[in-house]
Amino acid sequence: MHAILGSPRNRVQGFLAAGHVNAVMGYWEYPPIAAQYRVPIVVTGFEPLDILQGILQTVQQLEQGRYEVGNAYARAVTFEGNKPAQAVIKQVLQECDRKWRGIGTIPNSGWCLRPEFDAFNAENRFDVAAIQPEEPSICIAGLILQGLQKPNECPAFGKTCTPEHPLGATMVSGEGACAAYYRYRRDLIMESNE
Numbered sequence: 001m002h003a004i005l006g007s008p009r010n011r012v013q014g015f016l017a018a019g020h021v022n023a024v025m026g027y028w029e030y031p032p033i034a035a036q037y038r039v040p041i042v043v044t045g046f047e048p049l050d051i052l053q054g055i056l057q058t059v060q061q062l063e064q065g066r067y068e069v070g071n072a073y074a075r076a077v078t079f080e081g082n083k084p085a086q087a088v089i090k091q092v093l094q095e096c097d098r099k100w101r102g103i104g105t106i107p108n109s110g111w112c113l114r115p116e117f118d119a120f121n122a123e124n125r126f127d128v129a130a131i132q133p134e135e136p137s138i139c140i141a142g143l144i145l146q147g148l149q150k151p152n153e154c155p156a157f158g159k160t161c162t163p164e165h166p167l168g169a170t171m172v173s174g175e176g177a178c179a180a181y182y183r184y185r186r187d188l189i190m191e192s193n194e
């Protein structure tokens with residue numbers, strides 16, 4: 001969130017926070033972010049009505065000039081989150097730098113196994129450390145994730161990239177922006193072919 005909102009190219013005006021993440025982590029980390037960047041953040045579930053409620057709460061805040069943290073997924077998410085699960089995560093994992101699609105490496109943005117669990121670390125046990133997953137150069141998933149372009153503006157959308165043959169992560173899973181556009185805005189494929 002800091003990387004996106006702090007970018008000089010940022011166009012994101014609000015966040016639907018991923019409810020499955022917040023079910024574990026809570027949303028106690030969000031209020032300073034909402035205040036610093038003056039953006040609403042609404043914890044949102046995955047059912048269609050959950051999404052609509054999250055969008056509604058976000059738009060209402062934007063229309064009223066508010067930038068608060070809301071919870072549209074209260075049946076699964078609390079402010080504190082799942083404390084026992086957070087304790088286990090902290091016990092097994094530690095923060096480390098991670099490379100993010102279209103953004104690059106963000107310090108302390110990922111989880112790595114703590115040294116005491118090195119025996120279970122695949123990067124130590126197998127020769128995988130040098131593997132660098134590369135996305136096809138045509139894929140603009142990083143720009144889409146930052147709100148700078150829309151899926152139908154990708155030249156591969158619905159042509160060489162489909163849910164059956166995805167080129168990038170945002171086409172793979174159902175909640176990915178490209179997969180959602182493919183499912184619900186198939187008409188835009190025709191438009192992008194013109």
Ligand code: SF4
Pocket residue numbers: 138139140141144151154155156157158161162166167168169170171178
């Ligand atoms: S349509 Fe496919 S290739 Fe284009 S941005 Fe989305 S995932 Fe990447």
